[in-house]
Structures are given as C-alpha cells and as structure tokens.
Amino acid sequence: MHKKLRKLREDRRMSREAMGALLGISQPQYQRKETGFAPFTEAECEIIAAHFNVPIEEILETSSTTKHNHHLQDDMAQVIYFISDRLIEEIKEMNGFLKKELLEKKEENLKLKEQVEVLQRKLKSKNDK
Structure with a gap:
C-alpha cells in the first residue's frame, strides 16, 4: 500500500x-x-x-478505491462493535439468569440436606430402640 x-x-x-x-x-x-x-x-x-x-x-x-476500502473497513468496525455490544448484553442477561437459577438450586440443595438429616435422625432413633 x-x-x-x-x-x-x-x-x-x-x-x-x-x-x-x-x-x-x-x-x-x-x-x-x-x-x-x-x-x-x-x-x-x-x-x-x-x-x-x-x-x-x-x-x-x-485513490477512490482506497478511500472506499477504508470506508468499508470503518463500516465493518461499527458493525463489529454493535454486534459485540449486543453479545455482551446478552451474556450479562444470561449471567443474571444463571445466577438466579444457581441460587434456586442452592436453596433446593439445602432443603434436601435438611430432609436427609431429618431422615437420618429418625433412622438412628429407630435403630437405638
């Protein structure tokens, strides 16, 4: 060039x-x-x-061709920035959704652990008799 x-x-x-x-x-x-x-x-x-x-x-x-190519490159850069910004927003949304889902699963896990502990105590007390 x-x-x-x-x-x-x-x-x-x-x-x-x-x-x-x-x-x-x-x-x-x-x-x-x-x-x-x-x-x-x-x-x-x-x-x-x-x-x-x-x-x-x-x-x-x-030349006009070179100027045209630079213009196309600028347009492509704008498209790439737009797409990357949109992807970042989608990733942030997905991240928020996954965090919420993870918290729900943790709560479910805690409830299941409590149920297991209750059942273990019942079993132990039954075996102790």
Whole structure:
C-alpha cells in the first residue's frame, strides 16, 4: 500500500528510524504504518508530504478505491462493535439468569440436606430402640 513512500524514503537514504524521528514516533511504530498495519495520522501525513515535497495522495496512493476500502473497513468496525455490544448484553442477561437459577438450586440443595438429616435422625432413633 505504501510502496511509494518506502521508495521515496529509500531513494533519500532515510532509515525507518529517521522517519520515525521525523514524525515523533518509534521505528517499530513507523514500520507498522509504512507497511500498512497502522494508519498515518493527518498530522503525520502533512509532515511526510512537506518533507518529500509531494502531495500525500501521491505517496499513499489514496485513490477512490482506497478511500472506499477504508470506508468499508470503518463500516465493518461499527458493525463489529454493535454486534459485540449486543453479545455482551446478552451474556450479562444470561449471567443474571444463571445466577438466579444457581441460587434456586442452592436453596433446593439445602432443603434436601435438611430432609436427609431429618431422615437420618429418625433412622438412628429407630435403630437405638
């Protein structure tokens, strides 16, 4: 995606570390941006364009297709956030339901234990006679 930027940087014999320093970020951060794994900020784009004296659109190849793809990615991210929020709510509801059910089962278990104890006492008293 950012092949032109890499070529410009290499033609000027600039390291990724030097580009990171120019942008005020670390070399690994710059590398992620140059390889397309992280986006450049608007301010970073302006610095790059000024440094190489070319329009940023030319460097980053921001064609209408690229812009369309970014828009689709943003839409997909919104869908994912919506779905994840809904899933979280459903999990919270299910968790509340399960807690309530667990409490009911604990109460039933206590009642059964009491009944067993009563029956054991009756059996013991019957055996003692």
